[in-house]
Amino acid sequence: MKNKKWWKEAVVYEIYPISFKDSNGDGIGDLRGIISKLDYLKDLGVDVIWICPIYQSPGQDNGYDISDYYAIKPQFGTMDDFDELLKEAHDRGLKIMMDLVLNHTSDEHPWFIESRSSKSSPKRDYYIWHDGKNGLPPNNWESYFGGSVWQLDEKTGQYYLHLYSKYQPDLNWKNEEMIQELYKMIRWWLKKGVDGFRFDAIAHIVKAKGLPDAENPNHLEVVQANQFFSNLEHVHDLLRKLNEEVLMESDIMTVGETSGLGPEQALEYVGNERHELNMVFQFEHMTLDSPSTGTSRWETRSWTLPELKKIMAHWQTTLHNKGWNANYLGNHDQPRQVSRFGNDKEYRVESAKMLATFLLTLEGTPYIYQGEEIGMTNASFKHIQDYKDIETLNFYKLSQMQQVPEDKIMAAIYAKSRDNARTPMQWDASEHAGFSDSKPWMKVNDNYREINVEAALKDPSSIYHHYRKLLALRKQHKVMVYGEYTLLLPEDLELYVYTRTLAEECLLVVLNFGHDTVEFEWPDQLAYDAGELLIGNYEGLPEGESEQKKTIRPYEARVYKLIKKRAQKIHCP
Structure with a gap:
């Protein structure tokens, strides 16, 4: 088999730590909670555990705003807990993939605190600072979370750039000293023994020269401005250098979050001779239920099966023998797959099994998101107070300002909110779904008494056992991997x-x-x-x-x- 690799044959299980399992009764999932469920994951049959950010963070974007790359956020535990998790996972033949954000940091990171202290700060150029234009921001780009990408810093009178929230300033990848600091940090984690990295928002680390205005910016979708900060050519130079100087030293797996590209562009990242990333997450199938001419990802439309086939076939055939796919139907940023692509009512079990069969019989590395193996569904909470996601709350506030009817706002949230995937894992039918002994950080989905791990384990015809059978078949039949x-x-x-x-x-x-x-x-x-x-x-x-x-x-x-x-x-x- 050409270009046989361990990470091609692996199946990845994504854990959103805050919602996976609480071990100490504070209502927040933690590392020791993950340790307690390693045997469950081993029995399921997965090979790699992808852990969403657990670094020190103020939590403005649930950990994707890192304030210290070398520390574990206390709510998750300690570095000793992480070391134990790594050892216990490796003892079971499981690998650990870290989620790493290299596009931006928290505004509470020491680099940024120093950077904003004065225009002459040695770390000023670690971030992207600019003067405004006639009292306005440097350009009209809009952020993914709403509003301008520019935030005025009163102390120095300049603006800093943030593609996401104002609490997440973008790093300046033109600064070699900053780049070397990131290299040093990645080597530190590799020395610990981690087995790979998922690089968040990696397609955005390069911004267009001159920072030109977008012709028709939009505060909800950032469609027009994307061309100025997504998948630009210099990204590949930077990734090849990262690979050559750091990543190639270890036999690890890497996957990049790269929105806004097709398979031909993806080959520029993952082609066999490119030496950049092992695979990337594509987003074309994630936009199936969004209007092709719409301006908001919160809008929905009906889609047809031939549309899905066309997208998936294009990726499957274009990358065959040339690169590698990363296959997923849901994750921490997307609605629950059975609610989106299946039928979460009368055919929840059948459609969840069907989607599992689909995912695990495609060419590429499959990614299972926590709870998919028991058919967890969208939450559809009645009150906005039950939602925690910054993107969802910003959308709600903006829609209210625009006098959008409440029922229409909530319908969009029910369909598209990231919080649909972030409700606590449903372990059993006890109070708080067995996730915690106390009130969880976020409300548990109301259907946890019927949909939970304990019930699934006891039922030989459950969704969970269908996943187990599929994973076992994938290991037995290499055609499911390389065919x-x-x-x-x-x-x-x-x-x-x-x-x-x-x-x-x-x-x-x-x-x-x-x-x-x-x-x-x-x-x-x-x-x-x-x-x-x-x-x-x-x-x-x-x-x-x-x-x-x-x-x-x-x-x-x-x-x-x-x-x-x-x-x-x-x-x-």
Whole structure:
């Protein structure tokens, strides 16, 4: 197999620490809580644990505003706790991937405190400072969290740039001294033994020369200004240097958060000969339910299955043998996958299993977000007071100022808020869902009595056990890891069908993304007949089903290991 790597064969489980498991009864998830659940993760069958930021932070953006890269935030525990977590994970054959923010720091980081102390500060140039224009900010760019990207500092009379909140000033990647400080910090974590990094907002570390105005900036989507601070060419020079001087020293995995690109651009980051990142997170499928001509990510629209197929097939085929995919359907920044892509009401179990089958049979490293393995859903809290996310609260305030009706505001939040994925993990049916012995930092989803780990473990037909079976199959069949993806029935509105082929082995994946029963006729172009049904998400098969015509039930998923037709010598399909 060409370019075989351990991180290609791995399955990653993302943990949002504050919401995973509280060990000391303060209502906040922590490192010792993660340690207590390592056996659970090992039994599930994952290989890598991606931990969202646990560094010292004021928490303005739930840890993505780092004030000390070398310290653990006390609410999560101590560095000794982290060292124990690392050891206990490694003892179980689990690897640890850190979430690292290199685009910006907290405004409480010592670098920034020193930087803003005076224009002559030795660290002034660690950040991006500019004079205004006629009493206005240097340009009209708008931040991802609303408002201008520029914040006036009263003491020095200059503006500093922040693509996110004003509490998250962007670092200046033109400053070599600052870059070397980041290198030093990354080496420190690698020496500890961490196994990889997820680089947050890494596509934004370079800003356009001259900081030109956007033609039509928008405070909710930042669509027009993106061209001036996303995926610019110099980003690749910086990442190659980071890789050559630091990352290549260790056999680790790296994944970058890179919004706003297609697979051809992605190859500039992850191409086999590029030596930058192992893989990147793409966002095209995350915009399916947003109006293509809209101005706000909070708006929604209906989408069709052929649209999803087109996006995924483009990524699967473009990167095959040239780079590597990072596959996900949800994370800490997105709604729950079963609420977004499935049916979280009458077909919650079936659709959650179907989506798991989809995720784990694509080419690329799969990322499972905490709670997906038990089918956790969006929260849909009635009161805005129950939400914590800075982006959600800013959207609510801005919408109120614009006199948007309350029900419309909340409907958008129910569909798109990042807090949908940040409610506490549902471990059992006891008070606070077994997450904590006291009131959690954030309200638990109301459905925790029905949807929880304890119940899932006891039920052999649960979503959890379907994940376990899929993960075991992925380890047994390398075709699920390295096999070539070929899309069938691209225009079918209900069935998503594709093959995975590696040498003489071929799998056929049949997924029903709808709530109707549909007929599936065995494709004539397949040089294979139906063989063994490796896994399905329904018990048994419909009566009267033939080899040539299959009855696919609502949100059903089937994976067949195919056998060659007699006298056939050609490959599949």
